[in-house]
Amino acid sequence: MFTTRIEETCSKMEAQRKFEIEVLPKKEGWQLFKDMAEISDDETADEVLSIAKNTADECGGLPLSLVVIGKALKKQKFPHKWRDALQQLQKSSATNLEGMENIVYQSIRLSYDYLGSEDQDLLLLCSLLAKDESIPIENLFRYARGLELFPNTDTLNKTRDRAYSIAVNLKSCYLLQPGDEEDEVKLHCVIRDFCLQMATRDKCGYLVKHDGLKEWPGHDIDESCSAISITFDKLDQLQDGLKYEKVKLLRVICHNLGERNNSEEFFKDMKELGVLELKSMNIQIPSSIQLLTGLRTLCLIGCKIHSQLSMIGSLKKLEILSFYHSYFCDHFPIQLSNLSNLRSLDLRFRELSYPLLPGVLSGMKKLEELYLGRYIPIEGEDKRNIIEELSSLTSLCTFQISTRDTQILMQILQALCLKNLENFQIISTKRPLHSTKDYRVTRTLFLEDDIEANMLLQPIINSLMKRTYYLHIKEAKVSKNLVSEIDGDGFINLKTLKLSCGDFEYLINATNSIPSDTFGKLESLELKGLPNLTEICNGVLKPPFSGGPRAKVQWGRKKKNLRKKSENPKKLEKKI
Numbered sequence: 001m002f003t004t005r006i007e008e009t010c011s012k013m014e015a016q017r018k019f020e021i022e023v024l025p026k027k028e029g030w031q032l033f034k035d036m037a038e039i040s041d042d043e044t045a046d047e048v049l050s051i052a053k054n055t056a057d058e059c060g061g062l063p064l065s066l067v068v069i070g071k072a073l074k075k076q077k078f079p080h081k082w083r084d085a086l087q088q089l090q091k092s093s094a095t096n097l098e099g100m101e102n103i104v105y106q107s108i109r110l111s112y113d114y115l116g117s118e119d120q121d122l123l124l125l126c127s128l129l130a131k132d133e134s135i136p137i138e139n140l141f142r143y144a145r146g147l148e149l150f151p152n153t154d155t156l157n158k159t160r161d162r163a164y165s166i167a168v169n170l171k172s173c174y175l176l177q178p179g180d181e182e183d184e185v186k187l188h189c190v191i192r193d194f195c196l197q198m199a200t201r202d203k204c205g206y207l208v209k210h211d212g213l214k215e216w217p218g219h220d221i222d223e224s225c226s227a228i229s230i231t232f233d234k235l236d237q238l239q240d241g242l243k244y245e246k247v248k249l250l251r252v253i254c255h256n257l258g259e260r261n262n263s264e265e266f267f268k269d270m271k272e273l274g275v276l277e278l279k280s281m282n283i284q285i286p287s288s289i290q291l292l293t294g295l296r297t298l299c300l301i302g303c304k305i306h307s308q309l310s311m312i313g314s315l316k317k318l319e320i321l322s323f324y325h326s327y328f329c330d331h332f333p334i335q336l337s338n339l340s341n342l343r344s345l346d347l348r349f350r351e352l353s354y355p356l357l358p359g360v361l362s363g364m365k366k367l368e369e370l371y372l373g374r375y376i377p378i379e380g381e382d383k384r385n386i387i388e389e390l391s392s393l394t395s396l397c398t399f400q401i402s403t404r405d406t407q408i409l410m411q412i413l414q415a416l417c418l419k420n421l422e423n424f425q426i427i428s429t430k431r432p433l434h435s436t437k438d439y440r441v442t443r444t445l446f447l448e449d450d451i452e453a454n455m456l457l458q459p460i461i462n463s464l465m466k467r468t469y470y471l472h473i474k475e476a477k478v479s480k481n482l483v484s485e486i487d488g489d490g491f492i493n494l495k496t497l498k499l500s501c502g503d504f505e506y507l508i509n510a511t512n513s514i515p516s517d518t519f520g521k522l523e524s525l526e527l528k529g530l531p532n533l534t535e536i537c538n539g540v541l542k543p544p545f546s547g548g549p550r551a552k553v554q555w556g557r558k559k560k561n562l563r564k565k566s567e568n569p570k571k572l573e574k575k576i
Helices: 007-012 026-037 046-058 063-072 079-090 100-113 117-126 137-147 156-172 189-202 287-291 309-314 334-338 380-391 406-415 459-465
Strands: 184-186 206-213 227-232 249-254 275-279 297-301 320-322 344-346 369-374 398-403 423-428 444-452 470-477 496-500 524-528 551-555 558-562
Touching (some): 026 046, 046 063, 046 079, 117 137, 117 156, 117 189, 137 249, 137 297, 156 184, 189 206, 309 334, 398 406, 444 459
Parallel strands (some): 206 227, 227 249, 275 297, 297 320, 398 423, 470 496, 496 524
16 A cells, blocks of 8 residues: 555556545534544533634645644634634635644645646646636636746647646646536645745745725735736726736736726736736726737636727737627727737627627638637628638637528638637527527537528538537427438537427437447437427447437427337436
């Protein structure tokens, strides 16, 4: 038997079994803490007991932290000592507690020192986000790209792959924990405190405050800090006269939009900025943004933007530009065509009143990722010019569009080099707005509202279907089955299938020759409003699908269970 901090060591040592020591459940953590602090429910004052429970909760179930902090507060009977300890933990200054620095932090430091420099940098970036926040690795990728942390990754996907690879490594070292979603991570509060200390030592310090500020912090600011991440309950005015000459990353988040934030000189003394993220702000872009000549990542997330977007066109080094879920009620400025170095453009506005006009994309020849959001169709010469500009984006590998105009959709898809697309989200709907729950784009095809069968049989759509992971067809006037009439290859890459309001009689016509691995990767099946559906498979199908999953089919108020016997039944998520 051996112990290790690094999961990969188990593989190298050819371990037959692995036992992961995870954080303790709340009840077990509280019991361990009481044992170490030598307090009991019967003999300890109620006030002390209440504070002690909150103190134990701040340890986040980490056994080492529970033991060290519990022992540091051993036999303390007075509330003021407990309140002081809790306050230090909540304000990330627990090293003042006796024993914390020498035991917990040195233990984390040992793991940290074994990391490569890129791994250390990404771990430190995680400490910029709020405590207990689930951190999208996509955000870390954008920050890393803007800060040029991975100099040997020339494309966005290579940078993204590096960020994901490092995140996996940090989880295997137990310095990161799994997040709420598969592509998210969490940072334990004790490790977060350690990272903030390392940032102070190695990176000139981070200014991190997420406890609901109402005005810009002043007295405790270190003007030499390299990164700032602040959350406000409400911010009515950006502050002038801030001097952060060494800051390279700035995140400002508001819980409420509030009044319009306008300070023309706000960025005047932040000329080293490589990453700027503003979230949920009511803002007019300050003219001083033009001074940020080294800016590479600019994200305006959920903001209400008042004109002056044209000034962004002067940021020649900009590589990532996102307006995800923001409001903008003006014409999209032609000056953005000057962003010749741009690699990723996200136009998924929550509300955009005017269509994207020709000329904006003309100068963005390096674009690798384009998210058009809810595309507003245009006609005549403008439409032809837009399609021509799209066809010139030969480096494009990620593409997203939502439109009600199937004709323009087909023309755009014909203009693109589809074989180069590694990720796509194609949405055809007549709804006023098709909103996605998040920013992820992973091989999704969403077709609804009177889609004709001949559209599904078009080579362009058919080639996308063969690579699609998530397929949703709604109210489509299609033929009787999916396989083999629509995809004779059997949807071998499909993970999720949703069918609703169509004329399908069955999904698979196994009376014809079809691949044995039909629906071989299917994990989730949802069937709804299919009045003509009689069975999933017409005929005998070999494993792995073989009709093994049980599907609940619903139309009106009726439900019908369908099942086909299988030699090799495949587990499938049940949905209605």
